[in-house]
Amino acid sequence: MSILVPIASTGITFSEIPDHTAYYFEIGSCTKFCPCCHSPHLRGYMTPNTPLIAMETKAENAAEQGADAILLMGGTTNRLHESDIIQILRCLSVILPVCLYSGSDDAERDRDLASQGNATWLKTGSYKAELGGLTSPTTNQRFYHIDYRYAKDHSGVYTGTEAVFTDLTHLFQKGDT
Template sequence: MLKYVNTGVVFQEIPDEVTLAVNISNCPCRCPGCHSRYLWGDVGEPLTPLVLDGFIREYGDDITCICFMGGDSEPEYVDMLARYVHKAYPKMKVGWYSGRTRISSAVNKADFDYIKVGPYIEHLGCLKSRTTNQRLYKRASGDGFTDITYRFWSGKD
């Protein structure tokens, strides 16, 4: 069972969305230089559809997207939660920040509106760096995705 540690309304994780970021624990990636080491342990509360319902009731129209920050230890469960959100709240977008280089073939990528892939590699930088190995994709028409990582880059580096 996935567990979450905390949540926060964020404005920079998903371009053009007001996003409720759900920080998921028990991260198996353990990237050197990680800024969220507190998520490495198996801590927090179970993340269930009922818990997501509570978040959506609490934040209501103030958010346009829910983004799962982690969950790489149980990708099929993250996928199930994404399907649930889309079915129960058709207007809500769903994102997933994964530290893996590829999404598991057991996951239906079309269940997500946004997917970030790539471990954090300190010398390459985060999404804001033009040298980053990480990529954020937005679902395009059908099951295709478009790389929108450039949206994080400023005009100067």
């Protein structure tokens, strides 16, 4: 059975991932209801309306048209099961590098989901008007690039891969995006 995702909108963005043209999926059914939310249309229940296979087709078409990244906005604060989020990330990351935007304040969970799903970038942290968004030096939000490296135990035996998160939030604050 295919995963159904509550997609509110799709499009192209030039500013959400530094130096990339990203095809985005806005995922609805957000459960957060943050004050001053910049995407209130994503709040509340939305009927899942888009099969994962349709998302893959849209991402492939966007790649053919010049997009070089995929962005999932509202990726972890909706009603999707964690295993579905991981599956969506894995499927889309085969097409293009994927960024997961989460409005969650559970950075550890977000990191775990992003790394299990082979994401290339992660934005984590809810929007708090008093702290500002990524462009504010006082923001609670973080934007990470994720590298995957071989991991070894203390005796040098290969144990798989590990995700290494590099904080790139400063790129938004300098206007270098």
